[in-house]
Amino acid sequence: MAKTYDVIVIGTGAGGGMALHTLCKAGLTVCALNGSRRLDPKKDFRNHKQPYDMPFRGFGDPQKSKNYIGYMDNEYTEGIWEHDIAFTTAPGTEWTWRRCFAVGGKTNFWGRSSARFSDIDFQAASRDGYDVDWPLTYQEIAPYYSRVERFIGVASTVQNRPSNPDGEYLPPMNFRCIDRILESGANKIGIPYLPDRIAQLTRSLNGHPACHYCGNCTTGCDTGSFFSTPWCLLPEAEKSGRLEIRTNALAKNILVDNDGRASGVAYIDRDSKQEVEVHAKAVVVAASCVESARILLNSKSRHWPTGIANSSGQAGRNLCDHLYGTTARGYFPQLLGQPSFPDNVSDSTIAWLPRWQNINNPREEKFIRGYSVYPDGGCSGFPWYYDTIAGFGRDFKREIKRRYPTPIGFYVQAPTQRSDENYVDIDPTVKDIYGIPAARLHFAWDKNTLLMWEHAKHATEQLIRASGGEYLGAGEIDIPGTSLHETGTLRMGNDPQSFVTNRFGRTHDVPNLYICDAGVFPNCTDKTTTISILAFSLRSTEHLIENFPQFKA
Amino acid sequence: MANQSPDRRAVLEMLAKVAVVSQFPGFSRWSFAAENEHSAPPKAAHYDPQFFSPAEYRLLDQLSELIIPRDETPGAHDAGVVEFIDHMVAHDPSIQFQFRRGLGLVNALAFQTQAQDFLSLPLDKQEGVLRKIATPSQSEIEGPAFFKLLRSYTVMGYYTSRAGLESLDYPGLRLYSASPECPHKDDPEHRHLPPPRY
Numbered sequence: 070m071a072k073t074y075d076v077i078v079i080g081t082g083a084g085g086g087m088a089l090h091t092l093c094k095a096g097l098t099v100c101a102l103n104g105s106r107r108l109d110p111k112k113d114f115r116n117h118k119q120p121y122d123m124p125f126r127g128f129g130d131p132q133k134s135k136n137y138i139g140y141m142d143n144e145y146t147e148g149i150w151e152h153d154i155a156f157t158t159a160p161g162t163e164w165t166w167r168r169c170f171a172v173g174g175k176t177n178f179w180g181r182s183s184a185r186f187s188d189i190d191f192q193a194a195s196r197d198g199y200d201v202d203w204p205l206t207y208q209e210i211a212p213y214y215s216r217v218e219r220f221i222g223v224a225s226t227v228q229n230r231p232s233n234p235d236g237e238y239l240p241p242m243n244f245r246c247i248d249r250i251l252e253s254g255a256n257k258i259g260i261p262y263l264p265d266r267i268a269q270l271t272r273s274l275n276g277h278p279a280c281h282y283c284g285n286c287t288t289g290c291d292t293g294s295f296f297s298t299p300w301c302l303l304p305e306a307e308k309s310g311r312l313e314i315r316t317n318a319l320a321k322n323i324l325v326d327n328d329g330r331a332s333g334v335a336y337i338d339r340d341s342k343q344e345v346e347v348h349a350k351a352v353v354v355a356a357s358c359v360e361s362a363r364i365l366l367n368s369k370s371r372h373w374p375t376g377i378a379n380s381s382g383q384a385g386r387n388l389c390d391h392l393y394g395t396t397a398r399g400y401f402p403q404l405l406g407q408p409s410f411p412d413n414v415s416d417s418t419i420a421w422l423p424r425w426q427n428i429n430n431p432r433e434e435k436f437i438r439g440y441s442v443y444p445d446g447g448c449s450g451f452p453w454y455y456d457t458i459a460g461f462g463r464d465f466k467r468e469i470k471r472r473y474p475t476p477i478g479f480y481v482q483a484p485t486q487r488s489d490e491n492y493v494d495i496d497p498t499v500k501d502i503y504g505i506p507a508a509r510l511h512f513a514w515d516k517n518t519l520l521m522w523e524h525a526k527h528a529t530e531q532l533i534r535a536s537g538g539e540y541l542g543a544g545e546i547d548i549p550g551t552s553l554h555e556t557g558t559l560r561m562g563n564d565p566q567s568f569v570t571n572r573f574g575r576t577h578d579v580p581n582l583y584i585c586d587a588g589v590f591p592n593c594t595d596k597t598t599t600i601s602i603l604a605f606s607l608r609s610t611e612h613l614i615e616n617f618p619q620f621k622a
Numbered sequence: 623m624a625n626q627s628p629d630r631r632a633v634l635e636m637l638a639k640v641a642v643v644s645q646f647p648g649f650s651r652w653s654f655a656a657e658n659e660h661s662a663p664p665k666a667a668h669y670d671p672q673f674f675s676p677a678e679y680r681l682l683d684q685l686s687e688l689i690i691p692r693d694e695t696p697g698a699h700d701a702g703v704v705e706f707i708d709h710m711v712a713h714d715p716s717i718q719f720q721f722r723r724g725l726g727l728v729n730a731l732a733f734q735t736q737a738q739d740f741l742s743l744p745l746d747k748q749e750g751v752l753r754k755i756a757t758p759s760q761s762e763i764e765g766p767a768f769f770k771l772l773r774s775y776t777v778m779g780y781y782t783s784r785a786g787l788e789s790l791d792y793p794g795l796r797l798y799s800a801s802p803e804c805p806h807k808d809d810p811e812h813r814h815l816p817p818p819r820y
Contacts, residue, residue: 119795120782126706127782131714243803246812253810271801282798403811406818411793411802419801448793455777461689461752466789469781470820473790537811 073622074100074313074349076613077334079320079364082174083599084586085355086298087217087606092353093309095614100347102318102336104170104356108149108177108299114289115145120450138167139551141178145288149177155501156359156508164510165550166359172316173298174357175553176599178287181295181418182443183223183268183600185214189232189428190594193438196431200487203591204563204572207234213604221296221603222274225266232424232439232595239271242419245412247447247477250401254536255422260528265421265443268600269295277301282414318345321505322368322377323352323582329372331582332622337503350620351581351613355606358588359388359493362558363508365569366495378576383569385493387560388510389593391552392483392518395544396442397529400454400475403537407474412447420444422479424595426524436520438484441595442529446477457541477538479529482552483521484593485514493558512549522546554598559588574609581620585609669705672712678725682707684741685728686776688752695789698780706779717771724768728755731765 075097078089089099108114120127128134129144137143142150151168158164169175189196191203215237224239241264244252248262255262269286273279280294293300306312317339324333324346333348354361362385368377376384424439431437454476458468485491496509514522526543533540562568565577574589576582585606587598671679686698686707698704711721732740732751740751756769780786787795793802806812 119784119787121784121787125710125713126778128710128778131710131716242801245802246804246806249804249806249810250812280801282801284794401812403813403815406820407815408819409791409793410804411796411798413794414798414802448790450787450792450794451781452777452790455781456774461756461773462749463691463693466690466693467820469777470790471818537813 071346071348074098074347075617076100076351076353077102077347077349078353078355078585079334079361080174080355080357080586081172081298081303081314082355082357082586083176083179083298083602084357084606085353086173086176086302087603088353088355088583088585088610089312090302090306091607091610092614093306093311096311097614097617098311099306099313100349101312101314102320102334102347103172103314103316104168104319105151105172105339106316107172107314108289110289110291113146113149113171114291116283116285116288116291118145138165141287142167143288145285146178153502155499155505156510157496157499159509159511162510162512163548164512165548166510167550167553168360170319172303172314176297177289177299179295179297179599180416180597181268181286181599182421182597183218183266184421184423184441184596185234185236185266185604186210186594186596186601187232187234190592190596193431193592197427197437199437201562201567201591204561204568210604210608213608214600217600217603217607220275221268221301221600222270222277223266223268223600224264224271226264228261228263228423230261230263230423231428233266236266238266239274242267242269242271242415245419245447246404246407246410246474247401247412247444248420250403250536250538251420251444251477251532254532254534254538257535258528258531260425260532261423262420262444263423265418266600267415267418269415269418275301280415282411284411284413284416286416286418315347319503319505320354320356320364321503322364323354324348325368325370325372325377325579329370329579331377331579337505339503342503348622350622351583351617353583353585353610353613355585357586358555358558359508359510361584361586361588362493363495363506365559367506373578378569378578378582380578381566381569383560383567385558386489387487387557387591388491388493388512388555389485389487389557389590390491390512390549391554391593392481392485392514392522392546392549393552394481394522394546396479396481396522396525397533397540397543398476398478399533399538399540400472400477401536401538402475404474406471409448410474412474413449418443426521434520434524436517436524438486438517439595440481440483440521440525442525443480443482444477445480446475448474449476477533478544479525479532481522481525481529482554482595482597483518483525484595485518487557487592488515491515510550514546514549554587554593556587556590556593556598559584560591561589562591573612574605575612575616580616583609583613669702669708671708673718674708674711674721674725678722679704679708681725681728681740682721684748685725685752685772686779688749689773689776690780690786696785698776701780701783701785703776703779703783706783707775710775710778720768720771723764724772727765727768728752731755 326332331352366376422442426439683704690698755765
């Protein structure tokens with residue numbers, strides 16, 4: 070008889086990585102299924118390559134670059150992001166879905182901003198009457214955030230912001246010239262401008278060296294100086310001897326026993342294109358929000374005719390996303406012609422404008438809840454602003470040089486709210502090349518989020534002006550899915566009839582099935598998701614371990 | 623490793639420091655950072671155009687130099703921008719026609735207005751022809767579109783070359799042991815900086 074593992078973990082990103090690490094350390098045997106290969110930092114991370122070391126200078130082979138999806142998919146990361154992704158969109162829906170199936174998933178390239186969720190998020194419904202509260206309090210999750218921060222290392226300062234609880238931080242990154250200028254402007258108009266919470270090592274930690282500030286984080290870090298599953302979680306888990314990672318294994322559906330409990334996973338081996346079954350006493354799904362919902366919905370059986378753990382009919386529903394877009398662009402005339410300054414040492418993730426709206430009064434703005442903003446600017450690599458300078462010759466070249474330290478832009482992170490219109494289901498006809506029915510996205514920005522966008526455009530224009538800058542205009546709203554912060558398809562809540570998972574990420578219907586990714590978050594808040602995925606996954610996995618004795622093969 | 627570039631050497635030095643301070647037995651895991659295997663093919667001492675004819679190539683070289691000329695720092699010609707453009711265009715059929723036609727347009731205008739081949743003209747006359755090509759008018763949209771394309775590829779080629787990035791003093795050519803801090807402590811608004819250097 071084939072081996073039965075203690076637990077199967079689907080996915081090795083933040084959620085799956087934390088789950089398998091915690092399970093192995095607790096003495097359980099784990100089979101981790103991963104959709105693609107292991108990355109070899111020696112070959113796959115090209116973050117120390119200069120553009121002139123690249124065959125196409127970083128722009129990519131024109132024949133291939135047409136198919137790049139989003140800015141992280143480029144010549145530096147070639148061969149890592151998936152390009153034959155099976156999803157469809159309902160009429161009227163636009164959606165982009167960048168998928169990294171490599172071991173470690175998107176943690177290999179993530180944005181690293183790491184703010185904790187807070188009670189203003191968890192109890193937002195009580196404050197403004199929309200939707201429902203989260204089924205837990207900040208006090209319950211705070212210790213898990215602390216453990217994660219001590220483990221991965223997050224650099225920031227104590228800021229005493231009501232919407233952003235402070236954590237346990239490494240020394241912050243220093244403010245650059247553009248930060249000092251913007252901080253002064255922000256003080257004048259009364260909005261916060263502070264060091265971001267950034268999961269990047271400002272000193273060595275737990276055997277990982279401090280950051281060397283090359284500035285190319287989103288092409289992968291070859292010194293492991295920011296958190297990723299392969300650098301921080303896998304070595305210890307693999308050392309335990311209890312982890313088996315199956316690569317090129319695309320999870321298809323969850324298998325059930327005669328009682329309808331999870332008994333294993335069927336996956337497609339991408340090399341042989343054959344279906345393989347693997348068995349375990351419990352299953353953790355952490356394939357990321359949309360993919361996890363797809364797996365559950367595709368897991369139909371006699372017990373679960375609409376998909377496993379979906380008696381509520383809520384699997385795939387309540388999809389939320391962050392609206393991303395450049396709210397304002399400008400430049401600082403006071404920096405014209407000044408010497409270059411290393412502004413781009415951290416992919417520009419140094420400062421942020423944490424949520425400042427609807428703090429004291431949940432209804433003080435035309436919208437409910439709030440958004441945060443990330444600034445970006447100064448001397449980067451390529452002078453993208455050249456297009457705004459006319460002419461050619463010496464003057465053109467001099468003007469490019471003069472403006473090099475001056476550009477400034479703002480990127481908004483605005484959450485959508487839960488709605489019946491935004492969800493993922495299974496396309497009735499389209500399958501991927503492995504024969505797995507495709508996910509179908511139904512999504513549109515809601516009015517509340519668009520009001521935030523307008524508000525952010527105005528606020529950041531004011532900030533540029535208050536800082537002595539010249540305002541050059543606003544950008545466009547990015548296509549939905551750009552943020553990679555989708556949440557809410559497998560929401561946690563106390564009522565089994567309305568929620569897929571309980572407050573520990575365990576499905577109400579199937580006690581040995583846990584969800585350890587952002588699918589369990591009831592909405593997406595104004596904060597990024599990764600550190601919360603780590604904290605919630607840690608808590609859920611420890612809950613699984615506690616309950617493990619009752620699971621049988 | 624006598625021929626390693628200065629930035630690569632800096633990476634090695636940085637990693638040596640890192641290994642000392644981290645006291646981590648597994649530091650060899652990142653010692654490869656300086657020796658990344660994924661290298662561009664070694665640059666040929668002599669570049670043979672892949673797409674453009676020798677005459678087109680010479681014209682393109684001069685046009686790129688007009689757009690980004692040599693001053694205190696190298697220009698497009700020194701930086702080999704024409705090689706980059708030829709390489710990109712050779713791999714991108716969607717812009718081949720526009721480039722080829724645009725170059726023809728430049729020579730046609732040189733003959734029409736100066737009765738000479740573009741490359742035979744003195745510099746100021748060359749600039750005059752290029753300016754005319756670049757200027758939109760009711761009857762002429764092809765010229766400005768070509769100029770925009772040509773200028774984009776020149777900028778792309780120059781500011782991704784070592785010479786171009788050095789001309790900007792691109793900070794990414796170095797590594798840092800601490801996160802760099804604004805040096806103007808007493809001037810948060812940066813209203814009283816030294817006179818512009820450039």
